Amino acid sequence: MKMSGAQILCESMVKEGVEVIFGFTGGVLLPLYDTFPQYPQLRHILVRHEQGAAHAADGYARATGKVGVCLATSGPGATNLVTGIANAYLDSSPMVAITGQVARPFIGRDAFQEIDITGITLPITKHNYLVPDTGSLARIVKEAFHLARSGRPGPVLIDIPRDVFVDEVEFHYPARVNLPGYKPTLEGHPAQVRKAVKLINEAHQPVIIAGRGVIISGAYDELKYLAETAQVPVITTLLGIGCFPESHVLSFGMLGMHGMAYANMAVSAADLIVAIGMRFDDRATARTSAFAPHARIIHIDIDPAEIGKNVRVDVPIVGDVKLVLKALNELVISSEHVAWVRQLDDWRQEHPSVEIRDSEGLLPQFVIRKIYEVTGGEAIVVTGVGQNQMWAAQHYWYNRPASLISSGGLGTMGFELPAAMGAKVGRPEDTVWCIAGDGGFQMTIQELATIVQEKIAVKVAILNNGYLGMVRQWQEMFYQRRYVATPLSGPDFIKIADAYGIPALRVTRREEVVPAVEQAMAEAGPFIIDFKIEPEENVYPMVPPGAAVAEVLEEPEKGVAVWPRRSTP
């Protein structure tokens, strides 16, 4: 049967299991949008800005593990997706971004709303396509979804000229893809696996550093088996949080710039690092020349280009984390590292890192901890970027995979609200808390209209300190408190919420926190709490930029100068 390009796109998306499209219409997309009523199984969510569509698709993808789909028109619609696509690229989020393009006869003539979006997104997509004709569309959609979700996932962009939506051809959806240049290695090389097992079996002070790759490949059970069998303490990256239950006796928190002091100390003292599905980002390793100085490093990753990119590796294993861990687990022998685990426990006692001090004022850490308690640790937490993100990572404890959703690689302020929206759409049964700063929240605040119109029950906690807090913290610590362009006079978020028709509360005192959070949870729809927190509260521990992980700064008394303190054992 002949179908239009618009129908072919919809049919193909249905075949790929797409349930929801976050989009914003426009001139060249009219033929496509006109087709949507024929496909009620494709839920379209009209965002208020295309950046929101991309972040929502990303949040949906992270919460569900499925491919998120966003849609934008040509020109400014397409360029507005760019930040969200880059964000998905850096955090390996499976996404298909669809953009309309001017009709083929106009391409290259600087037509109205024409932009070279495939050129623009070349370095921030796993692959992209400008669809040359309607006959190629089904194959391209098939390839795009395959590329987005397989191997190391990532965003794939499909740019579709207006007349390609209109032309009609016979529709055949290909059964398989033919991409000779794309064959991800899934099984680890047996010889490498044996070498790794030997190192694990012989190690005295081993540490696992687990990243987002564990979540992507769904290797929680395999990771847990390895850690428990070989008695290896588990530390995670920011994006790895939740891949190993943080309540587990072998869980020692997050490493890196704002990681737990004991986690960084463990990495510094370890004789073996088993890095699993992580990429040695500079925020995790701090100064790479001083990273894990005594350790041999096993690096398991599906992307061969990550091996040896940032740190030297002794035993690389390229493959899917789940399959590689399965192979490792067959050979690893059960062992004890009693003294080593006790040492880490001692460090955790001496350097608690996530202790909350008594304070008259409302501390953000206290707010996060109370949200943790009220939600029983069962919520999906979606953060912004900066102080709010680090407090949410440190003071909420995550026992479920994909329960923390955060912009790691790109560090995109404004991610929080649209990503939370996407997560809630993907996992409607779960409670979704959006932890925002008062700065980042204003970057995509317009999506409040979307969550009301589409009845998406996101709960928002604004940690409102009247500053761009993380930059202010750096100004305090490294620029003698010269607060240039960081104070925010902020709007009245309660009035904003009221204008959008969302119930909201302002909280200024400790004892109001729990009732407010409980009220938010009791509300069926969205809810906003504006927490007026201590304006100059800092995130600790902190490894200063350029320092080694062992040179960690821990929380000083407020008003006392900050001093570098060596805490290496």
Place this chain on the structure above:
Amino acid sequence: MAATKHTLVALVEDKPGVLNRMASLFRRRGFNIESIAVGHSELPHLSRMTIVVDGATTMVEQVRKQLDKVVDVVKVSDISGDDMIARELALIKVYATSATRSEIIEIVDIFRANIVDVSPDSLTIEVTGDEDKVNSLLNLLRGFGIKEITRTGRVAMSRGTPGPLAGGGRTSRAKERKSS
């Protein structure tokens, strides 16, 4: 040839934008590319590229792996360690007068190069060989005054039995990756 220079050979799909994808990758990752030469291969819809990278300034293994990630790139190999044939072609237009013409022709003969165009005040010479040969000829001709040079950059392949790239271009890259 300096020991730090590496020769990568890539088999790529003949699709619009593939050169752009590779060039964009070099620029974005800060890879320093000495030369790149592209042409059709023995396989339909596939082109073969020869890329020369200076290992002193660029992590060659990263270049190879990052290129391998480009979906349109079917296969990449660093053949520097192999016994390989590497050639470059240069066209050199040199000033020539009646007084110097025969001397230039003598030099060209010694290098087994060809004169491909003659004009009243110049000769155009075509030379094929490795970079050392091309450079030596250039140095000798410099004294006569060079009007114009164009060089193809290196093209290369492994000697003898079909190299790792042959065999239909469908060879799995997994074998190589596993050893990485």
